[in-house]
Amino acid sequence: MAPPFIVVPTYRELANLPQFTERLWAAVPEAHLLLVDDASGDGTPDWVRAHPRYNRSLFLLERAGKLGLGTAYVDGFKWVIQRHATEPCSAVVQMDADLSHDPNSVPDLLRALNDENSDLVLATRYRDGMRVTNWPLRRLMLSLGAGLYVRMITGMPFTDPTGGFKAFRPDKLATLDLNQVRSDGYAFQIEVTHMGWKLGWKITEVSIVFEDRHAGVSKMSAHIVREAIWRVPWMALRGRRNAVATNQKSSP
Numbered sequence: 001m002a003p004p005f006i007v008v009p010t011y012r013e014l015a016n017l018p019q020f021t022e023r024l025w026a027a028v029p030e031a032h033l034l035l036v037d038d039a040s041g042d043g044t045p046d047w048v049r050a051h052p053r054y055n056r057s058l059f060l061l062e063r064a065g066k067l068g069l070g071t072a073y074v075d076g077f078k079w080v081i082q083r084h085a086t087e088p089c090s091a092v093v094q095m096d097a098d099l100s101h102d103p104n105s106v107p108d109l110l111r112a113l114n115d116e117n118s119d120l121v122l123a124t125r126y127r128d129g130m131r132v133t134n135w136p137l138r139r140l141m142l143s144l145g146a147g148l149y150v151r152m153i154t155g156m157p158f159t160d161p162t163g164g165f166k167a168f169r170p171d172k173l174a175t176l177d178l179n180q181v182r183s184d185g186y187a188f189q190i191e192v193t194h195m196g197w198k199l200g201w202k203i204t205e206v207s208i209v210f211e212d213r214h215a216g217v218s219k220m221s222a223h224i225v226r227e228a229i230w231r232v233p234w235m236a237l238r239g240r241r242n243a244v245a246t247n248q249k250s251s252p
């Protein structure tokens with residue numbers, strides 16, 4: 001069976017990596033893991049290269065500096081999709097390194113991808129009640145407000161459209177034009193889901209419990225919030241423009 005590939009962007013997450021990797025492989029022993037590290041300066045590359053799984057089921061993509069979460073995922077997805085052409089994987093999962101996303105939930109996402117024949121599975125914190133622990137109220141309100149804003153502006157029906165824990169069918173991810181992705185942070189999570197939704201992908205949701213990060217600090221910033229505010233109407237307009245262009249092309 002082809003393994004699932006987990007893509008995790010890291011910036012100063014060394015304090016979380018031993019526990020994260022241990023719990024991930026306890027939950028999904030066959031998983032392959034790609035870390036996309038942005039010159040964290042905390043010894044992450046040395047730790048990865050000393051790991052017994054290095055270059056077997058643990059891979060490292062190093063970038064020159066802190067270039068942002070969005071491009072870290074784009075580069076990581078391109079790397080995995082290119083490898084998928086010769087060494088197929090069964091799923092591409094994205095998640096944080098800080099243990100906010102419980103590795104024990106990965107099998108639930110993989111199951112939903114296969115059993116429900118989904119193209120994309122979104123982990124949701126808000127479907128069966130509020131499933132967030134230890135998060136500051138300010139972050140929770142921001143996340144709930146952002147979800148409402150996205151549903152209103154784009155029409156996407158998902159309960160947690162800003163979440164960063166997802167599983168993609170690799171052949172579908174390969175069809176996305178990742179060079180069109182423009183955003184970072186929250187907006188990045190929304191933009192990729194929106195691209196798939198506009199293409200008619202089957203998108204399902206799986207409930208998870210979300211915990212605040214274990215060690216280190218969040219890289220969330222006011223810039224990320226401001227970007228999401230204007231990017232959401234921007235992507236809704238782009239989606240509409242593309243639909244009009246497709247209709248014009250197909251009509252005689």
Ligand SMILES: Nc1nc2c(ncn2[C@@H]2O[C@H](COP(=O)(O)OP(=O)(O)O)[C@@H](O)[C@H]2O)c(=O)[nH]1
Nearest residue numbers: 009010011036038068069072096097218219220
């Ligand atoms: N490579 C890379 N990873 C990043 C960057 N910014 C955030 N991350 C990682 O992306 C994940 C989510 O970031 P985090 O700070 O936890 O954001 P929050 O969960 O919204 O507070 C974590 O694994 C971070 O280490 C970045 O600029 N580059």
Ligand SMILES: [Mg+2]
Nearest residue numbers: 096098100213
């Ligand atoms: Mg986090």
